[in-house]
Amino acid sequence: MSRVSKPFALFALLCSGAVAASVAACARDQSPAGGTVVIGSASEPDRLLPPFYQTTPQRAASELLFDGLATMGAGLNTVGDAGFEPRLARRWSWAKDSLSIAFELDTRALWHDGTPVRAADVAFAFSVYADSLVGSPRRGDLRNALDSVTVRDSLTAVVWYSHRSAEQFYTVIASLVPLPQHTLGKIPRDSLGASAAARAPVGSGPFVFTSSATGQLDLVANDRYYRGRPALDHLVFTVVNQVTTALAKVYGGDVDFYDNFPPQEVAALATHPDLRLIEQPSFSYNFLQFNLMDGASGRPHPVLGDRATRRALAMALDRRAMAQNVFGAVGVAAIAPVSRAQWSFDSTVTRIPFDVAAAARTLDSLGWTLGADSVRHRGSHTLSFALLVPSVSKSRGSYAVLIQEQLRRVGAKVDVQSVEPGAFQAQMGSHQFDALIGGWGVTPSPTGIAQTWTGAPRSGSFNNAGRYSNPRFTASVDSAITATSMVSAKAHYRAAYETIIADAPAVWLYEAPNLLVASANLVTGPMRADAWWTSVPAWHLRAAAKARATAATKAP
Numbered sequence: 001m002s003r004v005s006k007p008f009a010l011f012a013l014l015c016s017g018a019v020a021a022s023v024a025a026c027a028r029d030q031s032p033a034g035g036t037v038v039i040g041s042a043s044e045p046d047r048l049l050p051p052f053y054q055t056t057p058q059r060a061a062s063e064l065l066f067d068g069l070a071t072m073g074a075g076l077n078t079v080g081d082a083g084f085e086p087r088l089a090r091r092w093s094w095a096k097d098s099l100s101i102a103f104e105l106d107t108r109a110l111w112h113d114g115t116p117v118r119a120a121d122v123a124f125a126f127s128v129y130a131d132s133l134v135g136s137p138r139r140g141d142l143r144n145a146l147d148s149v150t151v152r153d154s155l156t157a158v159v160w161y162s163h164r165s166a167e168q169f170y171t172v173i174a175s176l177v178p179l180p181q182h183t184l185g186k187i188p189r190d191s192l193g194a195s196a197a198a199r200a201p202v203g204s205g206p207f208v209f210t211s212s213a214t215g216q217l218d219l220v221a222n223d224r225y226y227r228g229r230p231a232l233d234h235l236v237f238t239v240v241n242q243v244t245t246a247l248a249k250v251y252g253g254d255v256d257f258y259d260n261f262p263p264q265e266v267a268a269l270a271t272h273p274d275l276r277l278i279e280q281p282s283f284s285y286n287f288l289q290f291n292l293m294d295g296a297s298g299r300p301h302p303v304l305g306d307r308a309t310r311r312a313l314a315m316a317l318d319r320r321a322m323a324q325n326v327f328g329a330v331g332v333a334a335i336a337p338v339s340r341a342q343w344s345f346d347s348t349v350t351r352i353p354f355d356v357a358a359a360a361r362t363l364d365s366l367g368w369t370l371g372a373d374s375v376r377h378r379g380s381h382t383l384s385f386a387l388l389v390p391s392v393s394k395s396r397g398s399y400a401v402l403i404q405e406q407l408r409r410v411g412a413k414v415d416v417q418s419v420e421p422g423a424f425q426a427q428m429g430s431h432q433f434d435a436l437i438g439g440w441g442v443t444p445s446p447t448g449i450a451q452t453w454t455g456a457p458r459s460g461s462f463n464n465a466g467r468y469s470n471p472r473f474t475a476s477v478d479s480a481i482t483a484t485s486m487v488s489a490k491a492h493y494r495a496a497y498e499t500i501i502a503d504a505p506a507v508w509l510y511e512a513p514n515l516l517v518a519s520a521n522l523v524t525g526p527m528r529a530d531a532w533w534t535s536v537p538a539w540h541l542r543a544a545a546k547a548r549a550t551a552a553t554k555a556p
Contacts, residue, residue, distance in 0.1 A: 033231050033540065034231070034232070034233045034541075035232055035233055035234070035540075035541040036232070036233060036234040036235075036236060037232055037234070037235055037236070037256045037257060037522060037539065037541070038236045038238055038254065038255050038256050038257070039060075039235060039236065039237050039238070039255070039256070039257045039258070039259075040238060040240045040246055040249060040250065040255040040257065040258035040259075040260075041057040041217075041237045041238060041239050041240065042056070042057060042239075042240070042241055042246075042259075042260045043055050043057050043058075043239065043241055044057070044058075044214070044215070044239055045057040045058050045060065045061035045062075045217045045237045046058065046199075046212065046217075047062070047193070047198075048061055048062050048065055048198065048199070048201050048209065049062070049179075049192070049193065049197075049198040049201050050062050050063075050066050050125075050177035050179065051128055051129050051134055051136035051138065051177075051179075051192075051193075052136065052137075052193050052198065054137060056259075057237065059531075060237075060531070060532075060533040061217055061219070061237060062177075063205065063531070063533060063534070064205055064206060064207040064219060064235070064533055064536060065201060065203035065205045065207060065208070065209060065219070066177050066178075066179075066201070066203040066204055066205050067087045067088050067109070067177075067178075067203075067204045067205045067206075068087050068088065068173055068176075068177045068178075069087060069088050069089040069092075069103050069122070069172070069173060069176070069177075069178065070084045070085060070086055070087050070089055070092070070173050071084065071085050071087050071173070071534060072084060072085075072170070072173065072174075072444065072528070072530075073085055074526065074528055074529075075343075076341065076342075076343060076444040076528070076529060076530060077343060077444075077486075078166075078167050078170040078343065078444050078445040078446075079166045079167060079170070079343075079485070079486045079489060080166070080169060080486075081094075081169040084169065084173060086106070087106075087227075088105055088106060088109050088117055088178055088204060089103035089104060089105055089106070090104060090105070090106040091104050092104065098161075098164050098168075099160065099161050099163075099164065100158055100159060100160045100161065101158070101159050101161075101169065101172070102152060102156055102157070102158045102159075103119075103122065103156065103157050103158075103159065104155060104156050105117060105118065105119060105122075105155045105156070105157070106226055107155065108226035109204060109226045110204070110224055110226065111180045111182075111183075111202050111203070111204055112202045112203055112204070112208045112209075112222065113180075113183070113202050114224070115180065115182055117178060117180075117204050118154050118155065119151040119152065119153065119154055119155055119156055119157040120151055120154070120181055121178040121179060121180060121181050122149055122151075122157035122159075122176075122178045123149045123150060123151050123157060124178075124179055124181035124184075124185060125149075125176055125177060125178045125179040126142065126146065126148070126149040126159075126176060128179055128184070128189070128192070129142050129175070129176060130142060130143055130146075131189045133188075133189040133190040134189050134190075134192055134193070135193070138175040138176075141171055141174075141175050142171070142172075142175050142176060144162075145161060145162065145163075145165070145168055145171045145172070146159060146160060146161055146162060146172070146176075147160045147161065147162045148160045149176075159172055159176075164484070165481070165482065166481070166482070166483055166484055166485070166486075166489055167445055167447065167481075170444075170445060174443075174445075178204065180202050180203075180204075183197050183201075183202045184197055199212070200212070205222065205225075206221070206222050206225045206227070206229075206230045206536070206537040207219040207220065207221060207222055207230065207235060207536075207537075208220050208221070208222050214239075215238065215239040216236065216237065216238050216239070217236070217237040218234070218235070218236055218237075219234070219235040219236075219237075220233060220234050220235075221233050221234070225537075227537070228537075230536070230537040230538075230539075231537070231538065231539060231540035232536070232539055232540065232541070235536070238254075238255065240255065240258070243262060246258060246260070247262075247265060250275065250517055251272060251275075253274065253519070256518065256519040256521075256522050257516070257517070257518045257519070257522060257524075258516065258517050258518075259516045259532060260515075261277070261515040261516060261517045262515075263327045263328065263330050263331070263395075263513040263515060264394075266328060266329070266330060266515070267328075269517065273520065274519065274520050274521075275517055275518070275519060275520060276517070276518055276519075276520050277515060277516075277517055278515070278516040278517065278518060278524070278527070279330060279513070279514070279515055279516075280514040280515075280516060280527065280529050280532070281339070281340055281341035281514060281529040282332065282339050282340065282341060282511035282512055282513065282514045283339055283341055283342075283441060283442050283443070283444075283514065283529070283530055284339065284439055284440060284441045284442060284511065284512045284514075285334045285337060285338070285339050285439065285440060285442070285508060285509075285510070285511050285512075286334065286395075286396070286399075286437060286438065286439035286509050286510050286511075286512060287334070287337070287437070287438055287439070287506040287507060287508050287509055288317075288387075288399075288403060288435060288436075288437055288506060288507040288509055289435060289436050289437075289438050289465065289466045289505070289506045290304040290310055290385075290434075290435050290466050290504075290505055290506060291304060291431060291433055291434055291435065291465070291466045291467070292304060292305050292466055292467050292468060292505060293305065293431065293466075293467050295431060295432055295433075296430055296431045296432055301434065302381045303381060303382075303383060303384070303385055303434075304385060304434060304435065306366070307503055307504065308362065308366055309363070309366060309368070309383075310503075310504040310505070311352055311362070311502075311504045312359045312362040312363050312366070312410070313359070313407060313410075313412060313504075313507070314352045314504045314507045315352050315353065315354065315355050315356075315358055315359035315362065316354075316356055316359035316360075316406055316407055316409065316410045316412070317354065317403060317406050317407070317507055318354050318406060319333040319334070319354070319507070319508070319509055319510070320333045320354075322399060322402045322403075322406075322509065322510070323509075323510045325398070325402060326395050326398045326399060326402070326510070327395070327510070327513055330513040330515065331510060331513070332510060332511045332513070333508075333509070333510055333511075334508035334509055334510050334511050335347070335349065335351055335501075335508055336349055336351075336497040336500070336501055336508055337440070337449055337452065337453055337497070337500060337506075337508065338442070338446060338449070338493075338497060339442050339511050340511060341442075341444070341529050341530065342442060342444060342445075342446045343444070343446070343486070343490075344446040344480070344489070344490060344493040344494075346490070346493070346494050346497065349494060349497045349498050349501065350498050350501065350502070351501055352501060352502070352504065356409060356410060359410050360410050360411070363376055363383070363410060363411065366378070367379075368383050368411065370411045374408075374411060375411055375412070375413045376410075376411035376412065382413065383411060383412045383413065384412065384413035384414070384415065385412075385413075385414060385415070385434035385435050386414075386415045386416075386417050386433065386434045386435070387400050387403065387404070387414050387415065387416050387417065387434070387435045387436065387437070388417050388419060388424060388427060388428075388433045388434075388435065388436035388437070389416065389417070389418050389419075389424070389436065389437050390418075390419065390420070390421045390424040391418045391419060391420055391421070391424075392420075392421055393437075395510075395512070396437040396439075397416075397418060399437055399509060399510075400414075400416045400418070400437060401416065403437075404416055424436070425462070428462050428465045429459075429460040429461060429462055429465070430459075430460070431457075431465060431466075431467065433465075436465075437509070438462075438465070439512065440452050443530065444530050446480070446493060447480075447481050449477055449496070450477050450478070450481060451463050452464065453468060453473075453477075453500060453505075454468075454469075454473065454474045454477055455474075466505050466506065468500070468503065468505035468506075470499060470500070470503055472499050473496055473499040473500050473503070476492050476493070476495040476496035476499060477492075477493075477496045479492040480492035480493045480496060514529075516532060520542075521541055521542045522539060522541060522542075523539065523540050523541070523542060524539050525538055525539070
């Protein structure tokens with residue numbers, strides 16, 4: 001589907017003005033220019049205004065249309081401002097007390113309609129995000145961190161914090177994107193998300209909105225982009241929300257890039273030399289979660305409420321073998337409630353070892369006696385539990401069967417219950433389960449662990465559904481979040497991970513493979529692990545694709 005239409009000469013002209021484009025952008029523009037790339041999207045990229053996006057496709061499209069004040073570097077650091085790179089703000093300075101940061105905007109930055117980006121747009125954006133009538137999912141993070149945003153002069157916006165934190169810079173960069181006051185300022189806040197301006201936004205980023213319809217979004221290169229025009233002319237997001245449809249379009253050449261490639265297709269992909277696999281670090285982890293209470297009651301679960309029993313069950317599971325069984329060569333066993341892509345990950349944390357014989361001895365010592373039915377019993381209780389999995393997840397279903405078989409070897413009986421997603425969520429939210437296989441997506445910041453594994457869960461919430469509680473774990477997480485240095489934060493996170501691993505409220509199973517596939521004609525270069533789309537302005541098509549497109553254009 002790759003097509004090239006613009007001549008290379010266009011970029012030579014763009015790079016002739018030293019002021020208009022950076023050295024980096026000019027170097028990038030030496031690659032073959034122009035062309036259209038079709039991106040397969042798992043869902044509609046239909047909420048383009050930054051305060052409203054929620055899904056990955058929505059975020060990708062939004063961040064191609066809108067630039068932030070800065071962007072995270074390849075190291076994905078979220079503490080302080082080390083590694084962050086300028087975008088709309090060409091520099092920033094901290095107050096001596098660290099309670100404010102002044103962002104100086106790039107004088108070359110323009111909105112897509114030609115209006116200069118100004119400090120008032122930053123202050124306006126904060127007023128939008130913070131307005132409860134808007135309903136932005138990022139409102140809470142910003143309101144918790146910031147007091148206000150003021151305008152020092154037309155090119156300088158000052159962000160004022162309510163308190164210091166290790167991630168105060170990251171919070172602003174990740175959650176506050178400047179918005180065009182001149183196009184959005186007069187729209188009532190309670191209807192902003194549904195407005196025409198939200199559906200066809202005027203952004204500041206490397207690509208410009210042209211049209212959208214159900215199942216497709218079209219963007220074109222921003223010729224006046226202050227960091228240099230993107231190499232590609234045209235991006236098309238096409239929705240392929242069924243795996244079979246997605247694979248047919250990928251293999252048929254109708255989609256040039258797809259970011260949700262199933263690991264079970266890796267072997268088949270090898271027979272398509274016109275495609276290449278890109279394996280990125282995972283930003284999710286999955287787990288076998290135990291309900292420490294008896295259903296929704298406040299009573300300890302007769303089997304899983306016991307820490308030593310849970311540790312023995314964890315010891316009987318070969319997580320590495322399971323990852324390879326289900327995902328093949330791309331399978332990665334998880335070791336804690338953290339992904340390897342997060343900076344707090346520590347491969348040296350103390351873990352519960354895989355040791356079937358030791359697991360059996362531990363169960364013996366706990367009074368779990370093997371009966372004639374090959375299942376252990378203790379008093380009136382049987383070493384058994386129901387394991388809940390969503391029926392739509394093949395990988396979780398496969399894991400459930402493997403867990404059932406591996407625990408059978410130590411005399412534990414597992415009843416696998418595969419239910420529709422709605423029922424799975426209802427039982428998880430109401431704590432009506434013994435155990436389940438769940439998963440959490442994560443961001444570069446590890447602070448989300450405070451919501452997912454600590455505190456009393458609210459009614460209907462999926463957070464901490466198994467009702468794990470250990471004051472030592474909570475204190476370590478709190479200390480990590482409020483630490484003022486990376487070294488200190490890492491030490492506290494390590495303590496937290498080792499505490500929760502030892503308590504075994506869950507068994508950390510796997511990090512879901514993060515597989516992307518691209519046309520061999522598409523040169524993508526290095527991608528940021530959490531956001532592949534940040535490299536799209538540098539993408540280009542190989543000369544071979546250009547030659548084929550030219551021939552196709554000349555054909556009668």
